[in-house]
Amino acid sequence: MKRIKVIVAYDGTRYCGWQIQPNGITIEAVLNQTLAELIGEEIKVAGASRTDSGVHALGNVAVFDTDSNIPSERMMYALNQKLPADIRIMNSEEVPADWHPRFQKSIKTYEYRLETGTVPNPLQRFTHYFVTQPLDFMAMEEAVTYLVGEHDFVGFTREECQGKHTIRKIYSATLLRADTEILFQIRGNGFLYNMVRMIMGALLEIGKGRFPPVYIQEVLKGESKEVVKVTAPPQGLVLVNIEYIK
């Protein structure tokens, strides 16, 4: 028995997210089924990040245990021959039997992609969130600076997550603009449920002038009189990678 770690990229458009569900096709279910067909064993992958319906990944991470004699480094090629084209295994390697992608210190990087303009580019309709309203980029740029550091992100998650441990450390948060695109990149030691999409929702409200940039800081400090929870839609979000650290 060996444990294999895979890096998984996917176009989340037609999936109900990562985690197996009674109704609807998920990344986890397709991986389990494809591995079962390939190896002839019942396989259960354990994933690092349970991305939501419609969210994409370039570097989600999963492990599974197998007796297969396919060399661990070749597993990616064998899997890619059987997987649908919207799921790709970017790498495969053996890891120690107790290595688990969720119980290991890590830094995750997410990207949220906005497109601005009058009419959306049809080639970006599954990878960007299209916004017609004019956005104050400089206000948004100031707002992201308040995200960096260790904060309580309870104001940027769903109510049902309150009461849990909601402190997270953000190492960097940047906003880039290129033509009609705005890219938000955030790198941190962990993210609460819907956290990136709710931060993006708040940044959009700031860009539209509904709140000043300091609103982000007020929510993080629990000092905002008004906390409006807006969740930006899933198609703009990409889990870029997960770096495991000692």
Next chain:
Amino acid sequence: MKRIKVIVAYDGTRYCGWQIQPNGITIEAVLNQTLAELIGEEIKVAGASRTDSGVHALGNVAVFDTDSNIPSERMMYALNQKLPADIRIMNSEEVPADWHPRFQKSIKTYEYRLETGTVPNPLQRFTHYFVTQPLDFMAMEEAVTYLVGEHDFVGFTREECQGKHTIRKIYSATLLRADTEILFQIRGNGFLYNMVRMIMGALLEIGKGRFPPVYIQEVLKGESKEVVKVTAPPQGLVLVNIEYIK
């Protein structure tokens, strides 16, 4: 009766190209049908560029004549409400009754998008051509310089197009590299059938070391002993825009 010019963007993935065909859905057919539903007249659009099956556009151009009382500038919004999400009208405006998108001097810009690496990014599978072989970027970069100027491009089109007027002028041809992407941009006063994809095919052969960079020049001058016609696949090609000049 007025003539309206529209700028049309589309994700060509699920279409059999621009031009109406007896079998298979095309951009032209969808536009005609959507206009007929919107306006209640039989409409026949005339397009500038008959892009192939699977080829994309950000700025193809078409005109149509109508008695509709929808203001010309509002036509784009009315159409976008009825069109499928993979076709978007980026602009609409009235033009003189004799203005035709194919019989007007113009400069067209095409982009061909390559992705290189071991495993393709699933988010780019409909917009890039994925190449696993290592490419000599510097050789390709030299090769594109030979394209600029007025040349006979008969070596970069299908046999059946020979005998026609095959001289075209290329204003610029550039190759950009960013991470795993290589973008080829070419701007010229006209393009023969399959010309950009056959140039890309030749550039790939040069990148793989089959021919030296000067092969492009030899084909253009009709001096190459061996002319190998390789057509790069459609999904990497985008008609970026058409500039009309006096």
